[in-house]
Amino acid sequence: MPEKTGSDYATLTYEVTDRIARITFDRPERGNAITADTPIDLAAAVERADLDPGVHVILVSGRGKGFCGGYDLSIFAEGIGAGDAGDSADGNSPSVLDPMVQARNHDPSSTWDPMIDYAMMSRFNRGFSSLLHANKPTVVKIQGFAVAGGTDIALYADQIICADDARIGYPPMRVWGVPAAGMWAHRLGDQRAKRLLFTGDLISGRQALEWGLAIEAPPADELDSRTEELVGRIAQMPVNQLIMAKLALNSSLLAQGVSTSGMISTVFDGIARHTPEGYGFQMRAATEGFREAVRQRDEPFGDAKPR
DSSP, X not given: OOSEEEOOSSSEEEEEETTXXXXXXXXXXXXXOXXXXXXXXXHXXXXXXXXXXXXXXXXXXXXXXXXXXXXXXXXXXXXXXXXXXXXXXXXXXXXXHHHHHHHHSOOTTSOOOHXXXXXXXXXXXXXXXXXXXXXXXXXXXXXXXXXXXXXXXXXXXXXXXXXXXXXXXXXXXXXXXXXXXXXXXHHHOHHHHHHHHTTTOEEEHHHHHHTTSOSBOOOGGGHHHHHHHHHHHHHTSOHHHHHHHHHHHHHHHHHTOHHHHHHHHHXXXXXXXXXXXXXXXXXXXXXXXXXXXXXXXXXGGTTOOOO
């Protein structure tokens, strides 16, 4: 039985069972797409778990068919509130969304302030990076998909476990985006990160395991049981040992320049929305719909399935 429950978040639920804090994105009808509330909710839930002496490990997952389909882009690209997973209306009031809409829907005939984009996206990074900076181990479980901004969240975790048929990648690299978290090279190494970001291609969970991005990639019907086995074993460790191990290992990762990578990538993410191609994509989305703009973006790359 749960020791604690928490549903007082706009985008996720929180509960603790058997020393495991379970943070679950809870917008399945929108593919758990990211809203203005997501980084705030995630950081608060992670802090709650960190401060709970009964929690030894933090598990982050998504309810429904996938982990996270990225940002709710139609509200920026189309300027309207309609769509589905990863390109849907986010349900927030206009006052909450104004800075995000302003950053992504800049009029190319007026002066662009790049720090508007940076302030908005760096705020998301701070929330998502709570998975890396938490004292306790963080594990992300991916079923279905973790794409675009969803990977900004997942790659901050200490461990990724995914279904072998999951789809993982950053298609917005093809136009109108750069992964603001800047974690790909740190997780995959230089050549493999470039292989994905030079094409915007997706990889399967199986290939994520081969490339070292995931720690396990069981068949989809075994993902839940294998995840429970993994976090259950971590939860058996003394919490002080877990914290010491994470601090020691993170010292090496942070020395690679994670903060600098995130800063540079966030700046370029803003620039990507203000290139001729970026403005063209936004115009197509506004006039023809976001799905059609994405279809045209991806058409030259064919429909090859992830390996």
